Amino acid sequence: MAHKAGFVNIIGNPNVGKSTLMNAFVGERLSIITSKAQTTRHRILGIVNGEDFQVVLSDTPGIIKPAYELQSSMMDFVKSAFEDADILIYMVEIGEKELKDEAFFKKITNSKIPVLLLLNKIDKSSQEQLEEQVQLWKEKVPNAELYPISALENFNVTEVFNRIVALLPDSPPFYPKDALTDKPERFFVNETIREKILLNYQKEIPYAVEIETEEFLEDDDIIRIRAVIMVERDTQKGIIIGHKGAALKKVGIQAREDLEKFFGKKIHLETYVKVNKNWRSNANQLRRFGYNNK
Numbered sequence: 001m002a003h004k005a006g007f008v009n010i011i012g013n014p015n016v017g018k019s020t021l022m023n024a025f026v027g028e029r030l031s032i033i034t035s036k037a038q039t040t041r042h043r044i045l046g047i048v049n050g051e052d053f054q055v056v057l058s059d060t061p062g063i064i065k066p067a068y069e070l071q072s073s074m075m076d077f078v079k080s081a082f083e084d085a086d087i088l089i090y091m092v093e094i095g096e097k098e099l100k101d102e103a104f105f106k107k108i109t110n111s112k113i114p115v116l117l118l119l120n121k122i123d124k125s126s127q128e129q130l131e132e133q134v135q136l137w138k139e140k141v142p143n144a145e146l147y148p149i150s151a152l153e154n155f156n157v158t159e160v161f162n163r164i165v166a167l168l169p170d171s172p173p174f175y176p177k178d179a180l181t182d183k184p185e186r187f188f189v190n191e192t193i194r195e196k197i198l199l200n201y202q203k204e205i206p207y208a209v210e211i212e213t214e215e216f217l218e219d220d221d222i223i224r225i226r227a228v229i230m231v232e233r234d235t236q237k238g239i240i241i242g243h244k245g246a247a248l249k250k251v252g253i254q255a256r257e258d259l260e261k262f263f264g265k266k267i268h269l270e271t272y273v274k275v276n277k278n279w280r281s282n283a284n285q286l287r288r289f290g291y292n293n294k
Ligand SMILES: Nc1nc2c(ncn2[C@@H]2O[C@H](COP(=O)(O)OP(=O)(O)OP(=O)(O)O)[C@@H](O)[C@H]2O)c(=O)[nH]1
Pocket: 013, 014, 015, 016, 017, 018, 019, 020, 021, 032, 033, 034, 035, 036, 037, 038, 039, 040, 041, 060, 061, 062, 063, 120, 121, 122, 123, 124, 149, 150, 151, 152, 153
């Protein structure tokens, strides 16, 4: 039997719903989702396997003009997603105008590979606005096939997925047929805690945080995890911990609940906070946290 497989890379502005779409395709919460921009920092693979196909999706950080080293590394993940794609998904949301980065936009409009332009969040738009937006994007990216979707409400998601499978090249699978992602378990622990930090703290705090899981010990019925929450300054450490440790405790409880669902086991989660001065601007630190993919 012929087998099809390929890389389908999702790119677009911050907060348009890229991670929501990838999770909808995969049927698991592989990528964290919040209403804040720059939620995704890595390139995260989500693999969907069928009898005669393997779709290797990449969720990527939203495209921004980098202001510090961490953001430059995030944009390197986006660049790499252009390089190995068999199919590009360019996601925009209702009401959005264009990519903030002209060079990336040109790569999309000059693309030699199929581009699916997904106009997301149509659950929030009127019929009139939708028609106007469809017209606008058809003119802006004439080489793309356009699909209005709602990743959140699962509208047109199956249709897009079927189109992806139809466009896949003939190829043997790239990953084992039972694989769901290329990331290790510790990565999902880090991301789950980071999501709770994004949800519970304001302003700059979540962007100054990085998580490192130091211990992941799996038994038959329980997983024991110890994770460090790294911040850039002492004042941030105080804010993360909160009055009598209440803020950190809340993060721990919320993360544990999600991790128990994700791993299907009881979780014992221990967290502590450490200051790691200016880690976001330090190339060595970034490499240690898995950002520099050069
Ligand atoms: N109304 C509506 N909201 C959506 C839809 N898809 C995603 N969202 C919401 O948009 C916000 C951002 O979603 P994400 O999936 O995190 O967006 P992203 O593009 O991955 O964001 P970054 O990782 O920061 O670049 C979240 O609050 C989602 O719930 C949709 O179809 N309709």
